[in-house]
Amino acid sequence: MSQDDPKTLVSTGWLAQHLKDPDLRILDASWYLPDAGRDPRAEYDAAHIPGARFFDMDDISDQRSDLPHMAPPVEKFMSRLRAMGVGDGHQVVVYDGAGLFSAARVWWLFRLMGQDNIAVLDGGLPKWQAEGREVEDMPPVVRDRHMTVRRQNSLVKDVTQVSAASKLQDTEIIDARSAARFRGDAPEPREGLRAGHIPGSKNVHYASLLNDDGTMKDPDALRRVFEDAGVDLSKPAITTCGSGVTAAILSLAMERMGKTDHALYDGSWSEWGMFPGLPIETGPVATGDT
Template sequence: MSSKITLTSPIVSVEWLHEHSHANNLVILDGTINKVFDITLEQIPKARFFDIKKKFSDTSNPFPSAFPSVEQFQKEARALGINKDSVIVVYDDKGIYSSARVWWLFKAFGFQNVAVLNGGFPAWKKANYNTALMQNFDGVVGDFEAHLQPGYMQFFDDIQKASKNKTHNIIDARSAGRFNCTEPEPREGLRMGTIPNSVNLPYTDLLENGLLKSKKDLAKTFYMVANKSDNIIFSCGSGLTACVLALGAEISGYKNISVYDGSWTEWGTLTTGDMKMPSTWTKDELLAYILIYVSNADLNQSRTETQYILNRVDKNVYKRVTDQFEKDSDYQSIQNIIEAVKTHDYYRNDLADLFADIKLMAFADGEYDVMEQMVYMQLKKILKNG
């Protein structure tokens, strides 16, 4: 007869999970992000799908995987049969990625008996443990209770204050390339950049062969960016891998830790930032800048031209680029375009699409005046020879 178990660490091995898999109060959650229910997919036996995107996020929020309400989290957790005395082990199919977000969500709602499976599903399979086909949970509704804990999650206004007043160490879990603006953001239209007064610690620095490093090695890693007495906010792209840092920090003995829910996706969208480095512009920013440049050739960007540009790029991109364009002289505008085009081979591969966009925008108001034609020809010469 199986018995109940307890947790002594926020991380457990696949060996531990296999040994305790028949415990009465064990709940295994598959917290893989961007996964949909599919009966042909493999999972750890008895696992229940924790749908971050649709069930455990505020889907009315424009930003991805946004923090849910107490009522929503409690309702969906109960629907998965989670009880007040449950012991939860969560995994994902990448090793340690979105599973840490699930772990942190439970902690933010006052539940401590939760741990991340070290190495996730890849480690489980590598150990040659049995798998099962994915199935819906149709068991008894649980009695889980959610109690929001202050300070676990930080939001835009909190980060503005923390960044400006330097009250917290803001640690960014994105790759060094993204943090240093040498590689683009994977989310289309999202500008490159960093939160002011933040430092970089890629979440991958905490992992080795898909497993979390030893407590000693984790402590060394965190020692380089923060003291244990510091107030710390972890950020990333959209609030997922920041939780990997939170997991490593907790194991390393850090207490004053929190996660920026919207992370760079929110910050990069809601702030204009500094666009004075054209080499860091996204393709959408470059397109918007060129179209704005052409539409202002006659010193009068019409409403229809504006609407055309807004049909091609996000309104936040448009606002950000417009703010920068208004600061630049005509000479600076040309230099910006030349530098930005050099960064994106995309346009070199298919400049015809870009020129078509320029012409369509210029014709949007029914006119293609002499000044717009001159600017178009000038740009065509520059872009083809640049």
């Protein structure tokens, strides 16, 4: 697979070359954990890639749920994107201010909604700015555009499905959190959650899939990371993390590798760790501590 694939990942050079394309739409999907002390909307207002719209992941979510930024209802997704001027026939490129972090979640969300003409900007805004490329502080001119949505339910799993996969061991459950959180040695950033991991799951910390400059490793290197963590890539996969954000980095990596039988556990540890009736494992495991 080439570096530039408008359905998964594109380089800063590719985006610069296509920046003036009439059917290109760029989304700034920056989002940070509360302890990062960063305001993504304020950063967007100060400087963004020319023409970028701000995608508010917490707003474009299912706010009926007590869990953070769960996938929104189809109607809400359609209306929000239409108001942003993003719709049918557009090639979308999504980036974030961390390099490659929350943008993957929005890539997965578009895929969930049946939109596959979307790619993540490899290295994100930090790489774009490090290369001295143009940014602006002006809001884009937006014209409504209809979007046809066909939700792909196979790309998302709920707690019941994940519990069944954990018991049957017929699917690899892959956790993107740090090894310390996976083992239960470090406290969860969200109050009230137990520490540990879903029984039988494997640990692939999302950062292990990235190069030092925040870009994603090549497909062969990605495959080695998963295999070194004890993941059987011949099985279907479910990705999980703290709240369904970095799990999408694992999903994007598998898609880059050509593995398409993967889904994301949207509730992730925010849900599993909350309910005392769900089993957990702690401590080191034979494989998977990356």
